[in-house]
Amino acid sequence: MxxxxxxxxxxxxxxxxxxxxxxxxxxxxxxxxxxxxxxxxxxxxxxxxxxxxxxxxxxxxxxxxxxxxxxxxxxxxxxxxxxxxxxxxxxxxxxxxxxxxxxxxxxxxxxxxxxxxxxxxxxxxxxxxxxxxxxxxxxxxxxxxxxxxxxxxxxxxxxxxxxxxxxxxxxxxxxxxxxxxxxxxxxxxxxxxxxxxxxxxxxxxxxxxxxxxxxxxxxxxxxxxxxxxxxxxxxxxxxxxxxxxxxxxxxxxxxxxxxNAIGSPRCDELAMHNRELPFAPDLRPGQKLDGFLILQELYASNRSHLYLARDQKTGELRAIKTPSVNYCDDPHYIERFIAEEWTGRRVNHPGIIKLYPPKVGRSSLYHVLEYVEGQTLRQWMQLNPQAQIPQVRTLLAQLISALRSLQRLEIIHGDLKPENIMMRRDGRLVVVDLGGVDCPGLREQLLFSDPSVPGSKNYAAPEFFFGDSPSHRSDIFSVGVIAYELLTGSYPYPERLGSLHYHLKSYQHLRFMKAGSHREDIPFWIDGALQKACAPNPKQRYSSLSEFIRDLEVPNSDFKSPKGRPLLEKNPLLFWQLLALVLLFSHLLYFF
CATH class of the missing domain: 3.60.40.10 (PPM-type phosphatase domain)
Structure with missing residues (x-):
């Protein structure tokens, strides 16, 4: 201005x-x-x-x-x-x-x-x-x-x-x-x-x-x-x-x-009123909740339930997200559930699910969300293993556009994974879960203080687990892992699977597996971009998402072509077969 x-x-x-x-x-x-x-x-x-x-x-x-x-x-x-x-x-x-x-x-x-x-x-x-x-x-x-x-x-x-x-x-x-x-x-x-x-x-x-x-x-x-x-x-x-x-x-x-007097940070009705609301009960088709007719259950987990509902006043379809009664006495869970609505109502981007203001006098704690028809990115990946590089670029460009709108608001998503991304029927991606978000406004206005790791360990950045402060580069790591999985069907760090990840003590213990070891048609410069996006140490990652998407489209001269990749990277199966054969011959020679 x-x-x-x-x-x-x-x-x-x-x-x-x-x-x-x-x-x-x-x-x-x-x-x-x-x-x-x-x-x-x-x-x-x-x-x-x-x-x-x-x-x-x-x-x-x-x-x-x-x-x-x-x-x-x-x-x-x-x-x-x-x-x-x-x-x-x-x-x-x-x-x-x-x-x-x-x-x-x-x-x-x-x-x-x-x-x-x-x-x-x-x-x-x-x-x-x-x-x-x-x-x-x-x-x-x-x-x-x-x-x-x-x-x-x-x-x-x-x-x-x-x-x-x-x-x-x-x-x-x-x-x-x-x-x-x-x-x-x-x-x-x-x-x-x-x-x-x-x-x-x-x-x-x-x-x-x-x-x-x-x-x-x-x-x-x-x-x-x-x-x-x-x-x-x-x-x-x-x-x-x-x-x-x-x-x-x-x-x-x-x-x-x-x-004369010191004020305290107080949020709007979400902090003053929503903390006092009871949890919504388990709902069944045909039941009503504050003017919404429940049509069917879309998703259920031990943390939340998602229902398809119709607004009886407008006739529009909406998704109703309710907290799980398993956490009714967990203040950090309630805090994060309220933070999801507070943040979602302040974001406006077609690639981020819309959260609507609740009706006046709502009877319990729940979210009113846009209903997105389609499939999750996880379901699409299962139907399209090792997607073509142009397809992956298109999907990532949509995802990055949505995340940049969050970054402009200083919002860290914190829980990016294929299960939290929907693909509409027209192929457009929508981030549908904001349950892991964090931003300075939350901490200043809602006294947000949840110390827990919000995301899945296979996608959450290592700094969440090593005690370092997360940043927008934490989301870049998650995008890098998703890109790697779209191209290869695998994770870049096998040691993050199972319980091993929780025993790692430093960034150096994470060993990146070249994407080319899973697909020979992946150019070395795309492999270099994936490795930089997925760098364990946040200081070594991209500083912006736009740099990452550009390096996926145009070869970056900083990524040098390897003179010859080790056999372990080019063909891991052949490497281990040859190693087993060598060990077998050495064993036979010992006895003869």
């Missing part, structure tokens, strides 16, 4: 008060946050500072938190003031539009990267400060029990805790001489930016302060501390007045926030 549009969150007046999550001044409820702002041009003709605050309510507060920000346009730049106002406007617009599946850190990084590119282009890509749209930027996001601090430039972030003042930011500037400072980092200064980020735990009574250099360059910490100890509506104006008396010749801005 272009930051051209002016927002009402920019505070251009000399003093402004906006206090509390409940903005009603008549309310007796103690406000969790109190925010006071003051900004002025000082002795200069124009005010190139911009500051803003947003204290949302309800679901917006839960998803993105409250936000205070300050930008100080570089005075020596041609459009410093415009850059500061654009940065504030753009950040407030775009941050509150980011997907709730993203982590706060990732959301901030994406938004600031986009803003920086826009400002840099406004300057014509110039490296000359005098021609640039340059501004410092500092912000605090109060979310749950944490303060997320974002900073670039020489504006500052302070915290007063238990009477002690601490500067939490680092100036990106160098002092050349008294009154002369060289700014080393700012928004719009370069095509690539490095923004400081840190996350601090909140404590009741904390006071956070954002200042432009027109204040902190002219006031000692002791003076700032004294003003904050007397926190009130006039605090930011007192800081400005004191700095002016101390000789400040710059624009001056201050945003002061006191934390």
């Amino acid at each position: 272009s930051p051209d549009k002016e927002l009402d969150t920019v505070i251009p007046v000399s003093a402004y008060k906006l206090s509390g999550i409940n903005a009603n001044p008549q309310s007796d409820k103690i406000d969790a946050l109190q925010v006071f702002i003051a900004t002025c041009a000082g002795h200069r003709r124009h005010n190139d500072d911009a500051c803003a605050v947003r204290l949302p309510e309800g679901s917006t507060l839960q998803r993105h938190g409250s936000l205070t920000a300050l930008a100080d346009g570089v005075a020596s730049a041609e459009a410093g003031g415009e850059a500061a106002r654009a940065a504030i406007n753009g950040f407030f617009c775009d941050y509150y539009s980011t997907p709730e599946t993203w982590s706060t850190r990732h959301a901030v990084a994406r938004v600031l990267h986009s803003l920086n590119n826009w400002l840099y282009r406004q300057s014509g890509g110039s490296v000359e400060i005098q021609r640039g749209w340059l501004t410092t930027f500092s912000a605090i996001i109060f979310k749950g029990a944490s303060a997320h601090l974002v900073h670039i430039g020489d504006s500052r972030i302070y915290r007063l805790r238990a009477g002690k003042l601490e500067c939490l930011s680092r100036d990106h500037s160098h002092r050349l001489a008294p009154g002369r400072t060289f700014l080393s980092r700012a928004l719009g200064m370069d095509a690539h930016i490095d923004v400081d980020y840190r996350c601090e735990a909140l404590e009741p009574g904390d006071i956070y302060l954002l200042t432009s250099d027109g204040i902190h360059d002219f006031l000692p910490d002791t003076s700032i501390q004294e003003r904050l100890l007397e926190f009130g509506e006039s605090t930011p104006q007192q800081l400005i007045d004191t700095a002016l008396r101390a000789g400040s010749s710059d624009n001056l801005s201050a945003v002061v926030t006191r934390v």
Whole structure:
């Protein structure tokens, strides 16, 4: 989004008060946050500072938190003031539009990267400060029990805790001489930016302060501390007045926030209500559940049941997924079942099954899903052993397109396998199970904490079992194994079968079996792509799915043609037959 549009969150007046999550001044409820702002041009003709605050309510507060920000346009730049106002406007617009599946850190990084590119282009890509749209930027996001601090430039972030003042930011500037400072980092200064980020735990009574250099360059910490100890509506104006008396010749801005109470991350009705719902009973054809007529059972396991049902109001076919009563007292299972619905309702891609909002007043815990007619990829593989390479490329391209939509939302699927992928009657693939998903939004908003391995050991990446953190490369491993199996009908790591996998202690213990050992018509460069996708160590895998699909289509020069493959790879059966024959002859020679 272009930051051209002016927002009402920019505070251009000399003093402004906006206090509390409940903005009603008549309310007796103690406000969790109190925010006071003051900004002025000082002795200069124009005010190139911009500051803003947003204290949302309800679901917006839960998803993105409250936000205070300050930008100080570089005075020596041609459009410093415009850059500061654009940065504030753009950040407030775009941050509150980011997907709730993203982590706060990732959301901030994406938004600031986009803003920086826009400002840099406004300057014509110039490296000359005098021609640039340059501004410092500092912000605090109060979310749950944490303060997320974002900073670039020489504006500052302070915290007063238990009477002690601490500067939490680092100036990106160098002092050349008294009154002369060289700014080393700012928004719009370069095509690539490095923004400081840190996350601090909140404590009741904390006071956070954002200042432009027109204040902190002219006031000692002791003076700032004294003003904050007397926190009130006039605090930011007192800081400005004191700095002016101390000789400040710059624009001056201050945003002061006191934390009166600490919130906790709370999700929507899924966390507040669904955890209290009873499990749905076992259903039979002809029974009804909240307006759905059960037609038949589609699938049953010890973990869940899937039914075909008809919505009696719309007449549409739906799939109803119910949790197994075997896990009614397992909090991690319930957590993961709720997480599946929360995530599915935030994904929109034809290759990912749709999860629909439940009906108002539902009586039990279940999911309402799109009904996908067709067969599982496992069933298709059984009918098409060792599929042709062009077929495999087509199927993988569909699967990768769906997974990239998850990756853009910072979602790790975690349980990719042929049984969880359906093939529609027209040949299109659909990922139908999101029961193993994980993403930062789940952990921030639903307090998701399930430590268990979500996937099948034959497809789940080794890091799940070795205690390393999973990432999008974990899904790349699973896709690589599926591709290998589509082509060969086998797994790339035989030692993962049975119970042996659980005894492996490092990535080095997994030995990749070349796909060419199962099919002589597989080119060496496709074999190389499969091996890289299935690398045990995630650092050695592809960094993106697009690289993998490209290497399956076009030979990668990094994969060298072997001069001659060992007989064990080319023909394992002949190798072992010859070895047995040699052993037999040596045994006979021993006796003769």
